[in-house]
Amino acid sequence: xxxxxxxxxxxxxxxxxxxxxxxxxxxxxxxxxxxxxxxxxxxxxxxxxxxxxxxxxxxxxxxxxxxxxxxxxxxxxxxxxxxxxxxxxxxxxxxxxxxxxxxxxxxxxxxxxxxxxxxxxxxxxxxxxxxxxxxxxxxxxxxxxxxxxxxxxxxxxxxxxxxxxxxxxxxxxxxxxxxxxxxxxxxxxxxxxxxxxxxxxxxxxxxxxxxxxxxxxxxxxxxxxxxxxxxxxxxxxxxxxxxxxxxxxxxxxxxxxxxxxxxxxxxxxxxxxxxxxxxxxxxxxxxxxxxxxxxxxxxxxxxxxxxxxxxxxxxxxxxxxxxxxxxxxxxxxxxxxxxxxxxxxxxxxxxxxxxxxxxxxxxxxxxxxxxxxxxxxxxxxxxxxxxxxxxxxxxxxxxxxxxxxxxxxxxxxxxxxxxxxxxxxxxxxxxxxxxxxxxxx
Ligand code: SDX
Numbered sequence: 001x002x003x004x005x006x007x008x009x010x011x012x013x014x015x016x017x018x019x020x021x022x023x024x025x026x027x028x029x030x031x032x033x034x035x036x037x038x039x040x041x042x043x044x045x046x047x048x049x050x051x052x053x054x055x056x057x058x059x060x061x062x063x064x065x066x067x068x069x070x071x072x073x074x075x076x077x078x079x080x081x082x083x084x085x086x087x088x089x090x091x092x093x094x095x096x097x098x099x100x101x102x103x104x105x106x107x108x109x110x111x112x113x114x115x116x117x118x119x120x121x122x123x124x125x126x127x128x129x130x131x132x133x134x135x136x137x138x139x140x141x142x143x144x145x146x147x148x149x150x151x152x153x154x155x156x157x158x159x160x161x162x163x164x165x166x167x168x169x170x171x172x173x174x175x176x177x178x179x180x181x182x183x184x185x186x187x188x189x190x191x192x193x194x195x196x197x198x199x200x201x202x203x204x205x206x207x208x209x210x211x212x213x214x215x216x217x218x219x220x221x222x223x224x225x226x227x228x229x230x231x232x233x234x235x236x237x238x239x240x241x242x243x244x245x246x247x248x249x250x251x252x253x254x255x256x257x258x259x260x261x262x263x264x265x266x267x268x269x270x271x272x273x274x275x276x277x278x279x280x281x282x283x284x285x286x287x288x289x290x291x292x293x294x295x296x297x298x299x300x301x302x303x304x305x306x307x308x309x310x311x312x313x314x315x316x317x318x319x320x321x322x323x324x325x326x327x328x329x330x331x332x333x334x335x336x337x338x339x340x341x342x343x344x345x346x347x348x349x350x351x352x353x354x355x356x357x358x359x360x361x362x363x364x365x366x367x368x369x370x371x372x373x374x375x376x377x378x379x380x381x382x383x384x385x386x387x388x389x390x391x392x393x394x395x396x397x398x399x400x401x402x403x404x405x406x407x408x409x410x411x412x413x414x415x416x417x418x419x420x421x422x423x424x425x426x427x428x429x430x431x432x433x434x435x436x437x438x439x440x441x
Pocket of ligand 1: 237267268296362
């Protein structure tokens with residue numbers, strides 16, 4: 001049952017016939033041509049590679065206005081949430097649909113602690129990966145492996161889902177920290193029940209037997225804000241993958257594991273790692289910001305200005321504005337200065353003043369400044385997309401649950417326009433009456 005309302009009818013004229021298509025309108029005035037009956041009434045499918053123009057679901061979770069640079073989770077502006085909430089409160093908001101009361105928050109926090117440990121047998125998995133293993137590969141493999149240790153999710157009960165949601169939100173952080181310790185050759189650090197979500201993560205990452213670790217409130221606050229910035233973003237690539245896998249009724253662990261793989265790509269969440277590598281190239285290879293801008297504009301050059309451009313935002317990504325503020329605070333708190341910040345700001349100024357970027361509405365996106373904060377926190381570059389995944393997890397879960405609970409959402413199975421060979425036979429092709437393929441017997 002559609003939640004959007006029909007406000008008009010569009011007419012499609014084809015082969016002398018006239019078809020009426022409903023026009024739907026969402027809460028914020030977004031309008032959509034309803035083509036759910038298109039093939040049944042016209043025999044045609046729509047054609048939209050990259051699904052640039054096609055809404056694939058109705059959703060109550062996140063609203064993005066790409067022209068005005070608006071991002072809201074369940075109606076709250078991203079600026080409001082990063083200013084006033086913790087990441088765990090926003091995770092609760094996304095999954096449950098409302099901000100938690102203090103008692104709901106405490107119960108949620110207790111669930112996080114209850115499920116923060118990994119099954120001890122999973123510790124051995126880490127020792128079997130090569131030292132140079134990318135943490136995103138480990139993350140995806142470990143998440144789908146959780147389904148072998150916790151098979152309850154096969155039951156569709158609300159209680160099983162709640163436990164699985166808590167397990168995933170809590171254990172993803174533990175898996176990420178364990179993979180870092182493995183990478184560093186340091187002893188792993190177990191989660192502690194006396195530390196809150198972000199402090200616990202930072203302690204598991206940076207506590208060592210020699211130096212211990214004292215939580216830094218500035219860094220803990222910055223990490224909460226950074227994770228909130230990433231918590232959801234409507235039907236982006238990785239969320240679409242999570243919904244698609246979930247639409248086949250695969251379990252939540254399998255769906256999230258697939259989403260992690262989609263996020264890894266450099267055009268998506270992997271961009272935050274590429275941004276720092278791009279900024280470092282200016283120093284390591286003696287390039288200049290001007291050179292990078294020219295390369296990004298050169299169609300013969302596959303180089304893109306990572307951290308710039310967006311499928312939906314045709315103005316400054318509101319998350320990038322907040323991330324820029326955070327990175328300046330973290331850098332001045334941790335390292336005083338970072339030459340990469342100067343390069344990033346010069347790149348931004350040059351791009352924003354350049355006709356190529358202006359004509360295409362290319363602005364900094366969420367990935368342009370976030371890596372600078374992680375770098376100042378001491379998080380290694382190959383963990384940056386892992387940080388994106390930790391932030392995005394509650395959004396993926398909320399979208400998966402919405403997909404599962406909406407009777408209208410069927411298994412995702414797009415159509416195509418076939419442009420391959422027409423019918424032909426092997427005999428005709430080989431121009432012989434009888435032919436026995438060498439591989440046949
Ligand atoms: C994320 O969808 C989401 O919500 C994603 C995300 C989330 O929260 O989930 O916001 C997170 O993935 C952010 C994006 C991170 N990726 C990058 O920073 C990689 C660099 N950006 C580009 O690859 C690109 O902008 C995309 C992938 C982000 C968007 O690609 P689109 O929408 O398919 O746009 P396009 O490639 O068709 O670009 C339109 C034009 C093209 O030029 P013309 O053919 O018109 O001449 O703009 C050019 C592109 O070549 N262009 C760029 C560019 N981005 C677009 N040119 C140089 N550098 C760039 N970064």
